[in-house]
Amino acid sequence: MPKIKLSQKTIEIVKEICASFENNEGELINVLHETQHKLGYLPAEIQELIAIELNMSVAKVYGVVTFYSFFNMIPQGEFPISVCMGTACYVRGAEQILHEIKRQLNIEVGQSTPDGKFSLNCLRCVGACGLAPVVMVGDKVYGRVAPQQVRKIIAEYQEGCVKPERHEM
Amino acid sequence: MDMINLTIDKKPVTVKRGTSLLAAAAQVGIKIPSLCYMKLEDLNIENKPGGCRVCVVEVEGRRNLTPACCTDVAEGMVVSTHSIRAIHARRTVVELILSDHPTDCLKCAKAGNCDLQSMAQHLGIREIHFEGEKSTFREDTxxxxxxxxxxxxxxxxxxxxxxEVQSVGALSAINRGFNAVVAPAFEMNLDHSVCTYCGQCVAVCPTGALTEKDNTGAVIRALSDSTKTVIVQTAPAVRAALGEEFGDEPGTLVTGKLAAALRRLGFDYVFDTDFAADLTIMEEGTELLSRLTAFLGGDKDVKLPMLTSCCPAWVKFFEHQFPDLIDIPSTARSPQQMFGAIAKSFFAEKIGVNRKDLVVVSIMPCVAKKYECSREEFSENGNPDVDFALTTRELAQLINLANIDFKSLPDEDFDNPLGESTGASVIFGTTGGVIEAAVRTAYEVFTGKKLQRLDFNELRGMEGIRHATIDFDGLPINIGIAHGLGNARKLLEDIQQGKSHFHAIEIMSCPGGCIGGGGQPYHHGDAEILKKRQMALYREDAGKPIRKSHENPFITKLYEEFLGAPMSDKAHHLLHTEYFDRSKNGN
Known part of the structure; x- marks a missing residue:
């Protein structure tokens, strides 16, 4: 895989996060959460750095990253779209919504749009089953979504929106 | 002692608290089948993820079946290991595993040695009731x-x-569900990872998922090429284990039959890595003494303790994990590579064969030796000092292919000049053996006195980390021994922190040393086999007429005729090496 060069600032951010958990191997999941929150995703180079900081093997770090679907190894769009595929959402038509988003953005699940604006993922249950089917864009939850509404939701983010706060690598 | 009473299959059992149901049942002759579970007694090695569920049993009063390997006994428990429900579940579990397993058993490298195959036979599986997609992964060579x-x-x-055992950290469980598998980080190839090729993963893999790279074809081709002179060397630990492949009891020594079999395979000269082990002692022992002398003379820069360097997995381990310590191990090459270097210089010259037409094959208990002979520094203009390394298992395969009835072979001797060896070199195959061999020579050279005893029992055993102080005529020499890279790591961390008080440390990567190598006949989780191999090597040593490396007459001759003295320029060029920091660029 192609190597990316981490900036000094990025390295410092990751080191700080690890230090805030006392470089404790047992805090790996928290470290990964926090790092992804700050940096958007967890590329191989970041995982290698975390492994060194927590004094554990990078294979173990990668094992945890690939076990939990929450963690991403490819850059997320500026506005990550998540479609809930939990039971309630699924029976109320989540699949059609997902299909419509894929069609509109012309990307598959796990991919980002070429302009880096949107990425698409599925998740399992956000605990809002009463609002099924549920779509999340960033931290914002959209309930009882119908396929016809997808265009409108995406349009909200097409321009003029406040960028989420995130450090660039 | 806190004892627990329970009933297993209507038999009353009394065991210590904390015993697993699996172990408790074994104490009364009930062998509950298990697959993922593995324990190497006395080596502190246990695998019990409770993952496969083959060992499930029924416990009265519990709604669900429970895995016997990771369920502790409890007072008054009533356990049934072969109720209809338990048998049915066990068979279903194995059928489910088989439903996601290739069915190429007839041509699988592990056929006949596969724990899954044995389990299917044991449970009488004749049909798989589940059909569906199979998980597939990229092959990695x-x-x-x-x-x-x-x-x-x-x-x-x-x-x-x-x-846990090797502390290498090359492999981890990755992904989840159907895609779950064990792999290096980022699913990179093993040769890009921190893998040391110790082969302990191969040694314990129950199926054909992990095997050694097969070099038998290349060796057969070399043997049938009339333009090549093909010579062979065989490592000490091979003679204590090869017999197992032909039905001998573990611990049977087959040195004579081994030499006979190699000759019948068509090797032009049948030599012994033990010869090169004696040579290693001359070089490594001299290096230790020169460091010790410098240290005693007040040299503050001298690197002590000196670490042994015979084991290629150990070398790769410190190159990856302890790059700051790469000037501490002895620069002496391993016996395999010393043999190759001498064979393709001294011996090639002696018999008038160009090194390109001389093929050196080694028989090793090890898979890392395959990697070692591919290292660039052990070649000249692209021609490797050792062309092919075969495992003990691969040799058994060759012997079968050549229609040799191993058990009926006579005992034969190795050829000279690279076949003569001492008892000191034989014990290179077990943990503690290299340092014992070094002590026998270093003592006599250092003190100028004859040793009163040759058996250093304080250096022997199976403890993961051992230490002893040997009196060098008034000078106490502190010796450390570690086998298993996890144990080696502890000694290395002590050195980093300046806490080590040792003068010399022997390290072998595999539990038990080379006798437990990744290329040996499969032990299937029975540590007794390793102990019996170890005893066999000490037996062979005790029976040798010469038991000190420096008294090997062919070694003396090699120095006289060719090398000059230990650590001479020529010896340095051919018998020593350098190490590389691999912490940054992977392999």
């Missing part, structure tokens, strides 16, 4: 180990060996 993960059953024994 390295110089030493082949990973064919379609055959992985997620027992995680390899992961346990790689992480």
């Amino acid at each position: 390295s110089p030493a180990i082949i990973r064919e993960l379609d055959k992985c059953i997620r027992c995680r024994r390899c992961e346990m060996m790689c992480n």
Whole structure:
């Protein structure tokens, strides 16, 4: 895989996060959460750095990253779209919504749009089953979504929106 | 002692608190089948993820079946290991594993040695009631180990060996569900990872998912090429284990039959790595003495303790994990590579053969030796000092292919000049053996006195880390021994922190040393086999007429005729090496 060069600032951010958990191997999941929150995703180079900081093997770090679907190894769009595929959402038509988003953005699940604006993922249950089917864009939850509404939701983010706060690598 | 009473299959059992149901049942002759579970007694090695569920049993009063390997006994428990429900569940579990397993058993490298195959037979599985998609993975070929993960059953024994025992950290369980498998980080190839090729993952893999790279074809081709002179060397630990492949009891020494079999295979000269082990002692022993002398003379820069360097997995381990310590190990090459260098210089010259037309094959208990002979520094203009390394198992395969009835072979001797060896070199194959051999020579050279005893029992055993102080005529020499890379790591961390008080440390990567190498006949979790191999080597040593490396007459002659003295310029060029920091660029 192609190597990316981490900036000094990025390295410092990751080191700080690890230090805030006392470089404790047992805090790996928290470290990964926090790092992804700050940096958007967890590329191989970041995982290698975390492994060194927590004094554990990078294979173990990668094992945890690939076990939990929450963690991403490819850059997320500026506005990550998540479609809930939990039971309630699924029976109320989540699949059609997902299909419509894929069609509109012309990307598959796990991919980002070429302009880096949107990425698409599925998740399992956000605990809002009463609002099924549920779509999340960033931290914002959209309930009882119908396929016809997808265009409108995406349009909200097409321009003029406040960028989420995130450090660039 | 806190004892617990329970009933297993209507038999009353009394065992210590904390005993597992699996172990408790074994004490009364009930052998509950298990697959992922593995325990190497006395070596502190245990794998019990409770993952495969083959060992499930029924416990009265519990709604669900429970895995016997990771359920502790409790007072008054009533356990049935072969109720209809338990048998049905066990068979279903194995059928489910088989439903996601390739069915190429007839031509699988592990056929006949596969724990999954044995389990299916044991349970009388004749039909698989489940059909569906099978998980498939990319095959990974390295110089030493082949990973064919379609055959992985997620027992995680390899992961346990790689992480808990060896502390290498090349492998981890990755992904989840149907895609779950054991792999290096980012699913990179093994040869890009921190893997040391110790082969302990291969040694414990229950199926054909992890095997050694097969070099038998290349050796057969070399043997049938009339333009080549093909010579062979065989490592000490091979003679204590090869017999097992032909039905001998573990611990049977087959040195004479081994030499006879190699000759019948068509090797032009049948030599012994033990000769090169004696040579190693001359070089490594001299290096230790020169460091010690410098140290005693007040040299503050001298590197002590000196670490042995015979084991290629250990070398790769410190190159990756302790790059700051790469000037501490002895610069002496391993016996395999010393043999190759001498064979392709001294011996090639002696018999008037160009090094390109001389093929050196080695028989090793090890898979890392395949990697070692592929290292660039051990070649001249692209021609390797050792062309092919075969494992003990591969040799058994060759012997079968050549229609040799191993058991009826006579005992024969090795050829000279590279076949003569001492008892000191034989014990290179077990933990503690290299340092004992070094002590026998270093003592006599250092003190100028004859040793009163040759058996250093304080250096022997199976403890993971051992230490002893040997009196060098008034000078106490502190010796450390570690086998298993996890144990080696502890000694190295002591050195980093300046806490080490040793003068010399012997390290072998595999539990038990080379007798437990990744290329040996499979032990299937029975540590007794390793102990019997160890005893066999000490027996062979005790029976040798010469038991000190410096008294090997052919070694003396080699120095007189060719090398000059230990650590001479020529010896340095041919018998010593350098190490590389691999911490940054992977392999």
